[in-house]
Amino acid sequence: MNFISFLLSAALVFLSGCAAAPQGASAGKPLGDSAAERVSETVYDKNDPGNVIYLAGGCFWGMQKYLQTIPGVERTVVGYANGNWDKDAAPTYKDVLTGQTGLKETVYVEYDPEKVSLDTILFAYFYVIDPTVTNQQGPDIGSQYQTGVYYTNEATKEAVERIAAIERERYSDFCVELEPLEEFYEAEEYHQNYLDKNPKGYCHIGAGQIAWMEQILIDPADYKRPEQSEIKERLTELQYRVTQENDTEEPFNNEFWDFFAPGIYVDIVSGEPLFSSLDKFESPCGWPAFSKGIDVNTFFFALDTSHGMERLEVRSRAANSHLGHVFQGEPTSPTGNRFCINSAALRFVPYEQMDAEGYGYLKFLFAEEDGSYVTITAQQAKEMIDAGGVFVVDVREDSEYRDAHIPGAISLPLSTLDESRANSAFADRDSVLLLYCRSGNRSKTAAERFVEMGYTNVYEFGGILDWSYETVAGAKS
Numbered sequence: 001m002n003f004i005s006f007l008l009s010a011a012l013v014f015l016s017g018c019a020a021a022p023q024g025a026s027a028g029k030p031l032g033d034s035a036a037e038r039v040s041e042t043v044y045d046k047n048d049p050g051n052v053i054y055l056a057g058g059c060f061w062g063m064q065k066y067l068q069t070i071p072g073v074e075r076t077v078v079g080y081a082n083g084n085w086d087k088d089a090a091p092t093y094k095d096v097l098t099g100q101t102g103l104k105e106t107v108y109v110e111y112d113p114e115k116v117s118l119d120t121i122l123f124a125y126f127y128v129i130d131p132t133v134t135n136q137q138g139p140d141i142g143s144q145y146q147t148g149v150y151y152t153n154e155a156t157k158e159a160v161e162r163i164a165a166i167e168r169e170r171y172s173d174f175c176v177e178l179e180p181l182e183e184f185y186e187a188e189e190y191h192q193n194y195l196d197k198n199p200k201g202y203c204h205i206g207a208g209q210i211a212w213m214e215q216i217l218i219d220p221a222d223y224k225r226p227e228q229s230e231i232k233e234r235l236t237e238l239q240y241r242v243t244q245e246n247d248t249e250e251p252f253n254n255e256f257w258d259f260f261a262p263g264i265y266v267d268i269v270s271g272e273p274l275f276s277s278l279d280k281f282e283s284p285c286g287w288p289a290f291s292k293g294i295d296v297n298t299f300f301f302a303l304d305t306s307h308g309m310e311r312l313e314v315r316s317r318a319a320n321s322h323l324g325h326v327f328q329g330e331p332t333s334p335t336g337n338r339f340c341i342n343s344a345a346l347r348f349v350p351y352e353q354m355d356a357e358g359y360g361y362l363k364f365l366f367a368e369e370d371g372s373y374v375t376i377t378a379q380q381a382k383e384m385i386d387a388g389g390v391f392v393v394d395v396r397e398d399s400e401y402r403d404a405h406i407p408g409a410i411s412l413p414l415s416t417l418d419e420s421r422a423n424s425a426f427a428d429r430d431s432v433l434l435l436y437c438r439s440g441n442r443s444k445t446a447a448e449r450f451v452e453m454g455y456t457n458v459y460e461f462g463g464i465l466d467w468s469y470e471t472v473a474g475a476k477s
Contacts, residue, residue, distance in 0.1 A: 058137025072116025117221035148177035251286025
């Protein structure tokens with residue numbers, strides 16, 4: 001069983017698959033015998049210098065649907081590639097089905113490099129194929145189902161070989177053809193965009209996997225893995241053992257297990273963003289625990305049977321770093337999933353430094369729908385308060401404030417909050433403000449009001465009911 005099959009069988013994300021697949025070499029396809037049924041008989045340019053790639057990944061119905069879902073893929077065509085066809089007429093599906101042509105069911109992919117990188121497309125391709133088998137994908141058996149990546153220029157070849165080198169590390173067997181394109185014939189018209197025409201048609205790729213492609217957020221091309229010598233030079237001994245040798249650090253004795261400041265956690269090797277502090281939660285395991293990642297596509301999942309157990313290992317996409325494991329059925333996790341991750345595999349980027357370090361495009365994760373202020377947890381607020389340089393603002397009524405408030409908090413009741421009162425408390429519009437009330441609603445309204453007044457570093461963490469730390473009672477300050 002390959003990793004993605006195990007992942008889906010474990011129901012990690014509770015996503016459903018396509019319609020049940022018929023068995024057999026033809027996967028239930030109509031045969032057809034007329035070359036006139038195809039879109040054209042164009043032989044595609046094997047020296048094309050453009051932004052194109054040819055991907056053979058089993059039944060081309062599902063592979064086309066999957067690939068055309070990726071934002072930035074502009075055109076896909078299904079056809080037959082790289083065989084030994086030597087007749088004047090273009091081959092039909094019936095010809096290919098004989099297994100004598102050597103042609104593979106292949107998808108021509110044309111993409112806009114301003115919107116999607118070839119790295120993204122290639123990692124997505126490897127995500128849904130089983131690269132360890134020959135002449136087969138899923139229930140479909142035959143030479144036409146051989147996997148392959150076919151390129152038309154040197155720049156594309158470089159990317160293919162670089163990504164394939166990472167994928168080879170993930171598997172003991174690697175059977176994907178990596179070759180220059182020699183020939184490509186468009187398949188018959190009824191094969192083109194087949195699942196759009198027949199939504200309940202056969203698809204060997206799960207609907208959940210297709211849906212993940214629509215959620216691609218992070219481009220792996222921006223976070224390429226360094227050479228192994230550079231990795232060894234840059235990392236500490238512990239970081240190297242964890243990420244490169246699958247080691248595990250000590251619980252309760254690592255950098256981030258009880259750390260909750262706002263920001264993101266990135267792969268220590270490549271810098272690829274992996275987790276947000278918003279999805280970090282307290283767990284008794286002694287390692288950093290996250291309910292989900294920023295982008296599910298940044299992870300590679302593999303069955304780990306070491307130590308007499310069956311666990312789902314989590315590795316990073318771009319660098320293939322060992323990160324940790326993911327567990328299901330966790331009652332303390334908002335999603336029921338617990339990503340148990342080694343601190344040594346992560347680097348933390350504080351929210352305030354995300355722009356400077358090139359991660360500003362992810363700051364929207366922390367904002368409310370209007371993108372104007374940041375919602376954090378009480379734990380994260382406590383981290384910011386302990387670090388200093390922030391104003392804590394209690395927006396409850398005076399009587400509530402006098403009963404009990406966070407030490408050092410300034411009372412500015414929402415009912416009387418206006419620009420004059422705000423200016424008297426904080427003259428600098430870039431002041432960092434931490435707002436809270438009793439249970440959250442008023443602090444959100446107050447946060448919106450501060451933003452309208454031009455304040456740029458507004459955080460709200462809900463209510464004092466969530467505050468498990470010290471409080472004091474006293475007069476209004």
